[in-house]
Structures are given as structure tokens and as C-alpha cells.
Amino acid sequence: MTQRPLRMTHASAPLTEVVEVINEAGERCACVIPCERALTVFVDKQELVTLMTLGVRPEWLVLGYLLNQGLVGGVQEIASITVDWDCGAAAITTRAGLVGLQEKIARRVVTSGCGQGSMLGDLLQCVGARELPGTGLTQEQVYSVVNTIRLQDSVYKTAGSVHGCALFEGRELLLFIEDVGRHNAVDSIAGWMSLQAGMTGANKIFYTTGRLTSEMVIKAAWMGVAVVISRSGITQMGQQLAQRIGMCAIGRATHRRFLCFSGAQRLHLQPDLAPVSRLRSVA
Amino acid sequence: MTQRPLRMTHASAPLTEVVEVINEAGERCACVIPCERALTVFVDKQELVTLMTLGVRPEWLVLGYLLNQGLVGGVQEIASITVDWDCGAAAITTRAGLVGLQEKIARRVVTSGCGQGSMLGDLLQCVGARELPGTGLTQEQVYSVVNTIRLQDSVYKTAGSVHGCALFEGRELLLFIEDVGRHNAVDSIAGWMSLQAGMTGANKIFYTTGRLTSEMVIKAAWMGVAVVISRSGITQMGQQLAQRIGMCAIGRATHRRFLCFSGAQRLHLQPDLAPVSRLRSVA
Numbered sequence: 001m002t003q004r005p006l007r008m009t010h011a012s013a014p015l016t017e018v019v020e021v022i023n024e025a026g027e028r029c030a031c032v033i034p035c036e037r038a039l040t041v042f043v044d045k046q047e048l049v050t051l052m053t054l055g056v057r058p059e060w061l062v063l064g065y066l067l068n069q070g071l072v073g074g075v076q077e078i079a080s081i082t083v084d085w086d087c088g089a090a091a092i093t094t095r096a097g098l099v100g101l102q103e104k105i106a107r108r109v110v111t112s113g114c115g116q117g118s119m120l121g122d123l124l125q126c127v128g129a130r131e132l133p134g135t136g137l138t139q140e141q142v143y144s145v146v147n148t149i150r151l152q153d154s155v156y157k158t159a160g161s162v163h164g165c166a167l168f169e170g171r172e173l174l175l176f177i178e179d180v181g182r183h184n185a186v187d188s189i190a191g192w193m194s195l196q197a198g199m200t201g202a203n204k205i206f207y208t209t210g211r212l213t214s215e216m217v218i219k220a221a222w223m224g225v226a227v228v229i230s231r232s233g234i235t236q237m238g239q240q241l242a243q244r245i246g247m248c249a250i251g252r253a254t255h256r257r258f259l260c261f262s263g264a265q266r267l268h269l270q271p272d273l274a275p276v277s278r279l280r281s282v283a
Numbered sequence: 284m285t286q287r288p289l290r291m292t293h294a295s296a297p298l299t300e301v302v303e304v305i306n307e308a309g310e311r312c313a314c315v316i317p318c319e320r321a322l323t324v325f326v327d328k329q330e331l332v333t334l335m336t337l338g339v340r341p342e343w344l345v346l347g348y349l350l351n352q353g354l355v356g357g358v359q360e361i362a363s364i365t366v367d368w369d370c371g372a373a374a375i376t377t378r379a380g381l382v383g384l385q386e387k388i389a390r391r392v393v394t395s396g397c398g399q400g401s402m403l404g405d406l407l408q409c410v411g412a413r414e415l416p417g418t419g420l421t422q423e424q425v426y427s428v429v430n431t432i433r434l435q436d437s438v439y440k441t442a443g444s445v446h447g448c449a450l451f452e453g454r455e456l457l458l459f460i461e462d463v464g465r466h467n468a469v470d471s472i473a474g475w476m477s478l479q480a481g482m483t484g485a486n487k488i489f490y491t492t493g494r495l496t497s498e499m500v501i502k503a504a505w506m507g508v509a510v511v512i513s514r515s516g517i518t519q520m521g522q523q524l525a526q527r528i529g530m531c532a533i534g535r536a537t538h539r540r541f542l543c544f545s546g547a548q549r550l551h552l553q554p555d556l557a558p559v560s561r562l563r564s565v566a
Contacts, residue, residue, distance in 0.1 A: 017519045021542040024422065026554040031542055036497055036518035052497060052520070139307065161494045161516035180496060180518055211444045213463060214319055214335060233444035235319035235463055236300045237335070259304040259314055271309040 003095075006075060006195070011083035013037065013055045015178075016159045032159040036180045037085070041065070043092045043101065054155065054162055054179045057192070058083040061184055062090045064191030068219050071098060075194040132226035132246060133202035139270040144171045145207055145229055146253050152176055156209070165189055167225075168205040182210035186219045193223060201225040212238040212249055212261070221245055227266060229253050234261045286378075289358060289478070294366035296320065296338045298461075299442045315442040319463050320368070324348070326375045326384065337438065337445055337462045340475070341366040344467055345373045347474030351502050354381060358477040415509035415529060416485035422553040427454045428490055428512055429536050435459055439492070448472055450508075451488040465493035469502045476506060484508040495521040495532055495544070504528055510549060512536050517544045 014035055021031040040050045041062055048071075053061060059081045066072045072094070082091045145168050155162050155178045165185035166176040175192055179185040186208065193199050201224025208216060212230045214237040220228045221241075227248045234242075234251045239261050242249040248263030256275045260267055297318055304314040323333045324345055331354075336344055342364045349355045355377070365374045428451050438445050438461045448468035449459040458475055462468040469491065476482050484507025491499060495513045497520040503511045504524075510531045517525075517534045522544050525532040531546030539558045543550055 019519075019522055019544065021544050022547050022550075022552070023543075024425075024539060024541050024552075024554070024557040026552045026557075031544070033516060033522060033544075034518055036520035038520075142307075159516070161518055180494075211463075233316060233442070235317055235444055236302075237319035237321075239302055239316060256307060258307050260306075261302065261304050261314070261316075264305050267305075269305070269307075269309045271307070274307040274309075 003076065004079070006078055007080040007082075008059045009082050009084075011055075011058055011085055013085045015054055015056065015155050034155050034159040034162045034180060038088050039083070039090050040088055041090045041092065043071075043098060044094055045091075046101070048101075051184060052180060053184050055085070056177055056179065057188055058085075058090060060177075060188040060191035060195070061179070062092060062191070063194060064187035064189065065184075066092070067194055068187050068190050068222055071101060132221065133200070133224060135201075135203050135205070135226040135248075136266045136268060137205060137227055137248070138268040139273050141171060141205070142229060142250060142253060142258055142267075143256055143273065145205060146231075146255070146258075148173050149176075149207060149209075149231075154178060163208065163210045165209070166207040167193070168207060169203055174204075182208060183215060183219070185210075186216060186223075190219065190223050205229060208232075211235065212242070212251055214238050214241055217241045217245075217247060217249065221247060226263075229258075286359065287362070289361055290363040290365075291342045292365050292367075294338075294341055294368055296368045298337055298339065298438050317438050317442040317445045317463060321371050322366070322373050323371055324373045324375065326354075326381060327377055328374075329384070331384075334467060335463060336467050338368070339460055339462065340471055341368075341373060343460075343471040343474035343478070344462070345375060345474070346477060347470035347472065348467075349375070350477055351470050351473050351505055354384060415504065416483070416507060418484075418486050418488070418509040418531075419549045419551060420488060420510055420531070421551040422556050424454060424488070425512060425533060425536060425541055425550075426539055426556065428488060429514075429538070429541075431456050432459075432490060432492075432514075437461060446491065446493045448492070449490040450476070451490060452486055457487075465491060466498060466502070468493075469499060473502065473506050488512060491515075494518065495525070495534055497521050497524055500524045500528075500530060500532065504530060509546075512541075 016032050016034055018030050018032055020028055022028055036052055037055050038050050039053055039058055041048045077094055079093045079095045162178045162180055163182040163185055164178045167174045167189050177185045177188045204225045205227045206220045206225045207229045209231045211232040212234040217238045229250045242262035246263055248266035249261045250258050251261055252259045299315050299317055301313050301315055303311055305311055317337055319335055320338050321333050322336050322341055324331045360377055362376045362378045445461045445463055446465040446468055447461045450457045450472050460468045460471045487508045488510045489503045489508045490512045492514045494515040495517040500521045512533045525545035529546055531549035532544045533541050534544055535542045
């Protein structure tokens with residue numbers, strides 16, 4: 001018997017707002033700021049969590065959150081996702097109920113998307129089970145990704161104060177999502193991926209404007225993506241995790257410069273494409 | 284009877300690490316990155332949460348976390364805080380046990396430090412109970428704060444990828460704390476404040492390199508601080524909350540420019556100090 005498809009709303013809301021501000025010259029002027037709204041997630045009528053979000057595609061966000069927290073094993077377990085901005089609620093109904101939901105959410109890791117434990121070993125356990133695909137990329141592809149993001153229309157360009165994440169396949173931008181928190185943007189991408197029949201992390205590149213903390217590396221690994229590129233830097237735990245699981249982690253990627261922090265074997269360097277060397281700042 | 288003072292370790296750990304990276308020219312070079320470590324918090328031997336932190340002053344962080352989450356009412360409720368980096372654990376013992384701990388942590392708000400609810404009204408409830416002091420400041424003070432931060436030694440200057448928060452009284456820098464997450468840095472300041480006998484948020488200015496999201500506004504209000512300054516921007520909910528509670532929220536504060544998003548009545552403008560006007564970017 002074929003399973004009924006997942007039913008899902010497509011809730012929309014303004015992403016920016018114009019407010020009056022006073023600048024240093026004492027002038028009143030208009031300023032565009034990003035929206036931030038609370039979305040309380042209910043699974044089978046049980047309140048789970050409240051996410052603070054920009055609200056671009058809340059259904060993908062909620063789905064990706066459940067997947068990246070390991071609360072659901074796959075999209076096939078979900079019957080419907082209904083988001084209503086009037087009451088700031090996302091109602092998820094599962095097909096067969098979630099087993100052990102309370103136990104799974106009992107342990108909290110703040111700023112890590114992995115609710116499993118406290119130490120590097122535990123974090124590794126979360127991602128170690130998933131073997132990463134053999135994705136590689138060329139230096140030219142790194143430049144192509146960075147340039148595509150540069151040209152992308154975005155809330156950031158008009159309002160600032162949001163992070164962007166994107167998924168690429170080769171040079172092709174599959175999805176670009178912004179949110180007030182990096183973790184929301186990456187969760188939304190995970191949610192979207194799970195809705196594309198047969199899509200895996202193979203041959204994908206994950207891009208983020210935010211830092212590559214342990215949380216971001218874990219979430220990328222959780223999505224099965226072996227290459228991550230960031231405009232920003234990396235933390236020690238992010239770098240250690242990436243190294244242990246063989247993920248290619250490229251940071252400080254702006255213009256034609258970057259640093260490969262981990263997994264250089266996946267990167268085909270083309271130094272001829274590099275700009276003329278100069279004193280670099282890595283700050 | 285005088286209560287015995289709070290016993291506290293002073294755990295220290297390296298804040299940066301040098302790793303080998305490969306740059307776009309194919310050169311192997313050294314790069315300084317910030318540390319990130321897991322700290323699992325146990326209250327009276329019960330596991331509460333794991334915080335991912337740079338690790339500057341973990342005892343202040345844990346104390347501030349408990350205060351800002353409303354899990355303890357004051358520092359007088361705590362008998363000791365012991366941080367051991369070898370096992371990545373912070374052990375807190377309370378004087379009389381925490382009442383209703385499970386209920387208090389049952390509802391989660393992701394990226395908001397306020398675990399009370401989901402909607403703006405609920406968020407307001409969290410902060411509305413505390414009336415903000417009558418703190419004001421001059422434009423010259425804004426410039427002084429920004430300049431002091433600019434001159435401050437920091438992990439950010441050597442390794443990037445961290446956020447800084449600071450507490451000022453007038454022009455005087457009382458405390459500067461960096462962490463991998465903004466919320467940790469502000470929690471550490473709250474913890475430190477609670478240890479200074481008789482200190483309140485009156486006449487204090489809170490500075491952050493990060494964005495003024497709802498979480499940051501709520502945490503500042505929770506500390507009783509009426510003036511916040513950010514190098515970055517503000518979100519809609521951050522701005523709305525600040526306006527409702529009469530907090531002066533100044534963002535985009537770099538060099539001699541800034542935008543006052545809320546509470547301009549607290550700011551004594553001195554437009555003569557402003558740089559010569561030019562086309563501004565608010566992105």
C-alpha cells in the first residue's frame with residue numbers, strides 16, 4: 001500500500017520590517033531590520049520546543065529540526081506539518097507516534113544540535129555512525145560557490161543581522177536559506193533535503209555565512225554532506241570533528257581567498273587561480 | 284548567623300590553538316583558532332545541560348546561566364561551583380536544593396535564554412517584572428565604549444570566530460568576556476555581576492559584538508541593565524522588546540557611527556561629535 005504523501009502548509013510572513021531610528025547626527029531615518037518570530041513546535045499535540053526564526057520556510061525548519069535532533073528517523077514518519085503564524089505554532093502529526101520522545105529531549109546541549117551528550121567522544125558517536133560520501137571539489141568550485149552567494153538576493157543585503165546557509169551540487173545552487181540563527185538555516189536545509197525523493201548528501205557542498213562550530217559540522221555530517229564552506233572561521237572542536245570524520249572544512253572563504261582546515265584530500269587545489277600572494281590576515 | 288561564602292574553583296584552559304591549514308595558494312601555514320569545549324552542568328548531582336564554551340571563566344558562565352534561566356533566584360542559593368576541565372563538568376551544590384527544577388527546564392526556547400514561553404507576550408512577562416533603572420548616556424560615552432572595545436586585547440583579534448560582551452559603568456570597562464556563543468558571554472557577565480556585593484544594573488552599559496536578538500535584550504533586562512550597545516544590528520523582536528520596556532538599544536556602533544533603535548530618551552545626542560555626513564549603509 002502506498003503511503004499518503006506528507007501534508008504541509010506553506011506559511012508565509014514578512015521577512016523584514018522598516019523601523020524609524022536616530023543616527024549619530026541626530027537624524028531620524030528609516031532602517032530595515034529582519035523579522036524574528038517565535039514558533040512553538042507541537043508533536044502529536046505535545047509541546048516540544050520554541051524556535052526563534054526569521055520565518056522563511058517554517059515547515060522545512062521544523063522538519064529539519066526533528067531530523068537533526070534525531071527525534072524522527074525520516075520524513076516517512078510524519079503525516080502532516082501545519083504552521084500558523086497567527087498563533088506562532090507548528091503542529092506536527094506523526095503516522096505512528098514518536099517512541100521515547102521524552103527521553104530523547106531530556107538531555108540538552110546548548111548551541112549544539114546534537115542532544116546526545118557532553119564530550120567530544122559523545123559528539124563523535126552522533127556523527128560517526130554515518131559514513132560520508134566520497135565528494136570532492138576543485139578550487140574553481142570553491143570560487144564559484146563563493147561568487148554565487150555574493151550575487152544572491154538576500155535579507156542580509158537589505159537588513160543585515162541574519163545568517164545564510166546554502167546547498168550546492170557542483171556549481172549549481174540548490175537552495176539558499178536565511179535565518180536569525182545559523183542552526184535554523186541548516187535545519188531548514190535538512191528539512192528540504194528530506195523532502196526531495198532520493199536525495200542524499202553525495203556530491204553536495206554545504207555553505208554557511210556563520211562559523212564552523214561543532215554544531216555546524218555535526219549537522220552537516222548528519223545530512224551526509226562531506227564538504228562545508230564558510231565565509232567565517234572554525235572553532236577547535238569544529239576542526240577536530242571535521243578531521244576525525246574526514247570532512248573537508250573550508251573557512252575564511254571570501255573573494256578568492258580561503259583556508260582549508262580539514263580534509264584537504266577532497267580538495268583539488270589549483271594555485272594558479274589564487275590571487276597574487278600578499279600578507280594575509282586570518283583574524 | 285552569617286552564611287558561608289560561595290566556594291568556587293578558578294578553572295583555566297587554553298583559549299586558542301594553532302592548527303595547520305592550507306591556503307588558496309596551496310601553502311601550508313599556521314592558523315590560530317579559538318577553543319570550543321563542552322561543559323556539562325550538574326546541579327546537586329543531577330545533569331542539567333551541556334554548554335559549548337570557549338572556557339574563559341566557566342564558573343561565572345554556569346552561575347549566570349542558572350540565574351538567567353531563572354533556575355536560581357540569587358547567588359546566595361549556591362554553596363559551591365566546581366569546574367573540572369579534565370572531565371568537562373561543572374558541579375554546583377545548592378544550599379537547600381532547587382525547587383521545581385524539572386518543571387522549570389521542561390519548556391525549551393531555542394536561541395532565547397528565556398525558558399518561559401513562546402510568544403512576545405510571554406517573553407515580555409519574563410522581563411516585565413523587572414523595572415529598568417533610569418540610566419542615561421551621552422553620545423560621547425557611546426564613542427568611548429566603542430573605542431575601549433576597539434583597543435581591548437582579545438581572542439577575536441588573534442583567532443576570530445568568537446563574540447565579545449562587556450559591562451561598562453560610565454566610561455569604565457568593568458568586565459570583558461568572550462565566548463563562542465553570545466549567550467555564553469552575556470551569561471558570564473551576569474554571573475560575575477551576581478558575585479559583586481551590592482552590584483545592580485543601575486548606571487551600567489552592556490556592550491556586545493553580536494546582534495541584538497530577543498534573547499540578548501531579555502538577558503540584559505534580566506540583569507537590570509537599561510542601555511545596550513552592539514557593533515551589529517537588531518532583530519524585529521529585539522527592537523520591539525526593547526521599546527516596550529524602555530531600554531535604550533544602540534546598534535551598528537562602529538567608529539563614530541551608530542543607530543539608536545529604541546529608548547532614545549535615554550541618549551543625550553551630541554551631533555557635533557558625529558563625523559561629516561555621508562551616504563550611510565545600514566546593511
